[in-house]
Amino acid sequence: MKVGVVDYGVGNLGSILRALEELRVTPVLVNRAVDLHAAESIVLPGVGSFFSCMKLLEKGGWINALREEVISYERPLLAVCLGMQLLADSGTEGSPNGKSCQGLGLVSGCVKSLQSQGCALRVPHVGWNSISHVQSGDHLFNHIPSGTDFYFVHSFGFVPAYPEAIVATVDYGVTLTAAVRSGNIWGTQFHPEKSSRAGFRLLKNFLEGPDC
Amino acid sequence: MKVRVIPTLLWKQFGLVKGIGFNSWRRVGSVLPAIKVYNQREVDELVLLDIVAHQAEGDLDYESVDEFGQDCFVPMTVGGGITRIDQVQRLLRAGADKVSVNTISYQRPELITEIAKLHGTQCVVASIDVRAQDRSWMCFSHCGQQSTGHEVVEWAQELEDRGAGEILITSIDNDGTMQGYDLPLVESVVGAVKIPVIASGGAGNYQHMVDAVKQAGASAVAAASIFHFTEQTPAEAKLSMAKAGIPVRTPYLG
Numbered sequence: 001m002k003v004g005v006v007d008y009g010v011g012n013l014g015s016i017l018r019a020l021e022e023l024r025v026t027p028v029l030v031n032r033a034v035d036l037h038a039a040e041s042i043v044l045p046g047v048g049s050f051f052s053c054m055k056l057l058e059k060g061g062w063i064n065a066l067r068e069e070v071i072s073y074e075r076p077l078l079a080v081c082l083g084m085q086l087l088a089d090s091g092t093e094g095s096p097n098g099k100s101c102q103g104l105g106l107v108s109g110c111v112k113s114l115q116s117q118g119c120a121l122r123v124p125h126v127g128w129n130s131i132s133h134v135q136s137g138d139h140l141f142n143h144i145p146s147g148t149d150f151y152f153v154h155s156f157g158f159v160p161a162y163p164e165a166i167v168a169t170v171d172y173g174v175t176l177t178a179a180v181r182s183g184n185i186w187g188t189q190f191h192p193e194k195s196s197r198a199g200f201r202l203l204k205n206f207l208e209g210p211d212c
Numbered sequence: 213m214k215v216r217v218i219p220t221l222l223w224k225q226f227g228l229v230k231g232i233g234f235n236s237w238r239r240v241g242s243v244l245p246a247i248k249v250y251n252q253r254e255v256d257e258l259v260l261l262d263i264v265a266h267q268a269e270g271d272l273d274y275e276s277v278d279e280f281g282q283d284c285f286v287p288m289t290v291g292g293g294i295t296r297i298d299q300v301q302r303l304l305r306a307g308a309d310k311v312s313v314n315t316i317s318y319q320r321p322e323l324i325t326e327i328a329k330l331h332g333t334q335c336v337v338a339s340i341d342v343r344a345q346d347r348s349w350m351c352f353s354h355c356g357q358q359s360t361g362h363e364v365v366e367w368a369q370e371l372e373d374r375g376a377g378e379i380l381i382t383s384i385d386n387d388g389t390m391q392g393y394d395l396p397l398v399e400s401v402v403g404a405v406k407i408p409v410i411a412s413g414g415a416g417n418y419q420h421m422v423d424a425v426k427q428a429g430a431s432a433v434a435a436a437s438i439f440h441f442t443e444q445t446p447a448e449a450k451l452s453m454a455k456a457g458i459p460v461r462t463p464y465l466g
Contacts, residue, residue, distance in 0.1 A: 001344050011303075013286070014278070014281055014305065014306065015281065015284070015307060015309070018282060018285075019285060022285070038308070047304070047331055047332065047335070048331050048332055049329075049332060054274065059259070082332075089260045094329070102399050104455070121213070122406055122407055122408050122431065123406070123407075124332075124333060124334040124407075124408075125213070126218065126334055126377065126378060126408055127213060127214055127215075127256070127257075127408070127432065128214040128461040129213050129214060129429070130213075130214075144464075144465065145447060148464055149461040149462065150213060151286070151287055151310075153287075153310075153332075153334040153377075154334065155332070155334065156328055156331060171214060180419070191287075191309075192284065194286055194287045194309060195285075195286075196251070196254045196285050196286055196463075196464065197254065197286065197463070197464045197465075197466055198464035200285070200464075201466055
């Protein structure tokens with residue numbers, strides 16, 4: 001299994017690479033969009049702001065490459081943290097003048113600040129929090145029961161246009177999206193690579209695919 | 213939301229150290245094995261501070277951070293000697309999830325805003341070291357060596373305004389004493405800001421941690437001596453906290 005980790009110039013990719021190595025797969029850092037096709041499954045990380053990440057994806061020619069691999073070739077995609085938010089149609093974080101900025105458009109919905117979703121608690125939502133399954137049976141959460149703690153760090157959250165896309169939620173004053181799925185595309189707001197054993201299990205579930 | 217128990221690893225040249233009141237440093241082992249053990253025990257998070265980096269002539273020790281990150285599958289905050297944004301990028305690349313800034317924030321507080329803009333506010337842990345003086349709490353830089361003239365509440369608010377995602381508040385007076393956190397200090401910072409506050413300095417038993425959360429409102433408790441010098445562990449700390457009604461993370465058994 002060749003797992004490609006998209007390296008478009010942000011954040012810490014070391015921990016996701018090492019978490020995948022722990023699962024005995026050989027992750028490949030993909031730093032040119034043209035090389036993405038060689039990956040059998042794709043991990044999209046994200047750190048920073050929606051706007052700055054989208055700009056980097058655009059600059060590197062990643063937007064079309066990702067859409068092509070995921071839609072046309074149906075490569076499984078796992079998008080992590082801000083990566084998950086980038087799946088949306090639009091977001092405002094970090095954009096100059098506060099206007100909304102286009103996302104990858106792979107899972108319908110938009111990205112909103114936690115406050116605007118009604119969260120009155122301290123933001124960022126940082127630390128360990130327990131997820132709840134929305135619908136049982138998504139293989140991403142095989143052997144990961146509702147109530148399992150994962151590591152979150154975020155100030156914005158994904159609000160999918162269709163609630164069916166939500167596979168797990170997390171409660172932080174209000175109910176927030178913890179994980180989404182649309183066909184062969186998955187996203188987690190939390191960081192599996194920083195969630196110790198529970199995170200390894202989730203990555204393993206993603207790599208093994210729905211049939212196992 | 214779970215209250216975190218965070219071992220603080222103070223790192224000086226080649227090893228781990230721990231002092232009392234930011235002084236009389238004593239070697240307590242090597243960094244790497246400590247990180248491995250904490251990982252196997254599924255601690256909630258680790259804070260790793262290079263306590264002499266601000267005196268160093270050269271750049272930060274990214275290679276060591278990279279090595280520490282190899283075995284760390286829980287969030288790792290790295291601090292000590294950060295003065296420029298490019299250092300933050302290199303630390304994140306090397307395996308840090310968040311960075312802790314302290315001394316530079318008094319000289320060039322704009323750096324906090326720069327980090328927050330580029331990497332998000334959640335990436336910046338603003339660390340404040342405080343001594344009680346003349347019935348107020350004053351902030352110190354350079355690992356507790358230099359008085360800054362800033363009073364803690366005003367300073368914590370400024371750090372929040374500039375984009376800090378969390379505040380690590382350490383009482384220099386209580387540090388290493390294992391006599392308990394400075395609860396009024398923690399409480400006053402918690403009351404002054406809306407971002408999460410990590411209590412640090414003075415934990416000697418589990419009840420101290422419970423108090424920091426229940427009485428002072430801390431979102432997380434950091435501790436070093438209690439784990440270095442006693443038989444007490446982060447896992448048992450969380451059991452005690454759970455008994456006191458505090459939500460803590462339970463390990464995933466698989």
